Amino acid sequence: MAKKKFSAGLTVFACFLALVIGFAAGFFLYTNMKRPKGGDTYVSGDLSIHFMELGNNYTGDSVYIKAGDTDILIDAGSRANSTETTAAYIDKYCTDGVLEYVIATHADQDHIAGFAGSNSSPDIFERYECEVIIDFPKTNKDTNTYKKYVENRDAEVEAGAKHYTALECWNEENGARRVWEVSDGIEMEILYNYFYEHDSGDENNYSVCLMFNQGDKHFLFTGDLEKEGEEYLVEYNDLPEVELFKAGHHGSGTSSTDTLLSVIKPEIVCVCCCAGSVEYTQNLDNTFPYQTTVDRFAKYTDKVYVTSCGKVEWVQDEDGEWKWKDVGFSSLHGNITVTSSRSGVQVRCSSNDGVLLKDTEWFKENREMPAEWA
Numbered sequence: 001m002a003k004k005k006f007s008a009g010l011t012v013f014a015c016f017l018a019l020v021i022g023f024a025a026g027f028f029l030y031t032n033m034k035r036p037k038g039g040d041t042y043v044s045g046d047l048s049i050h051f052m053e054l055g056n057n058y059t060g061d062s063v064y065i066k067a068g069d070t071d072i073l074i075d076a077g078s079r080a081n082s083t084e085t086t087a088a089y090i091d092k093y094c095t096d097g098v099l100e101y102v103i104a105t106h107a108d109q110d111h112i113a114g115f116a117g118s119n120s121s122p123d124i125f126e127r128y129e130c131e132v133i134i135d136f137p138k139t140n141k142d143t144n145t146y147k148k149y150v151e152n153r154d155a156e157v158e159a160g161a162k163h164y165t166a167l168e169c170w171n172e173e174n175g176a177r178r179v180w181e182v183s184d185g186i187e188m189e190i191l192y193n194y195f196y197e198h199d200s201g202d203e204n205n206y207s208v209c210l211m212f213n214q215g216d217k218h219f220l221f222t223g224d225l226e227k228e229g230e231e232y233l234v235e236y237n238d239l240p241e242v243e244l245f246k247a248g249h250h251g252s253g254t255s256s257t258d259t260l261l262s263v264i265k266p267e268i269v270c271v272c273c274c275a276g277s278v279e280y281t282q283n284l285d286n287t288f289p290y291q292t293t294v295d296r297f298a299k300y301t302d303k304v305y306v307t308s309c310g311k312v313e314w315v316q317d318e319d320g321e322w323k324w325k326d327v328g329f330s331s332l333h334g335n336i337t338v339t340s341s342r343s344g345v346q347v348r349c350s351s352n353d354g355v356l357l358k359d360t361e362w363f364k365e366n367r368e369m370p371a372e373w374a
Contacts, residue, residue, distance in 0.1 A: 055085030068183030076114025105223030251289025298370035
């Protein structure tokens, strides 16, 4: 009888020990998968982020992401015909014609023109089967480009796509999720933006903000979010330090503020713009990326990369007034690919590979060297 009691006691103890070990293992996995802030945790699944050149001298965003076997597209700027260039690039990696996730950050032309398309250039929804579409809850826009985007998006939904706003994702309503597991060990997290549900006089503040998490590595995208929006982003989200930050608003001085940068402390910054283009201003100091923005980046990293650079000439217009005019573009870093794998985070560029922004001829001719980079 004593032996039986002893044996039963061992069985109970073994079960208890197994539960304790199981709980400890589960807790370890949870703490290492849910945005840890230190260490060197790697989880399975490679992640590559491609900041694409757009094939013209206009500034805009179009970012293709490969997470394991999952294809993701964030924005489709800068003009409808840019899609000819970006689709040719995407097709090298997306071989089945399916984009599992499409994100349109906000309604400005330089972010959604490729979703709207034109008679001569088919839109993204026509070129690819899109499974999940996530976009901005609010807009002040009433342009033909925006209307065409909505028309094409809704047609894709009729064909079977799921559509959610970023606010639905944050609130996890109607089948939407705040965190999407896009591949084994890789998450796409929709962050909270105050302007998802409050009005702004600046369209940029409506931008969908999201982060990709891969163990303790984080990659942040804030669209064209401006200073006020960045302040709210820091206030309402527990932001970690990040490996990669896509510069806010193409490197404008009104984004990528110290309020945000001091929290995320980026290791790598990628700027989607046509550097030096006078598309928006005649003040060469305030062409993208601004000198003030470069100075702010320099406090945290010198690993700054820019897709394209413009060519400008001083010309006389029909009224006899002298102005700067865009006359072309060339690659600065070209297509920029940031890859995160077991071997670490690496940057490859189709032009000036291995050369930082501060060491390019464009920078030397058009910007002053920050003290931190000297």
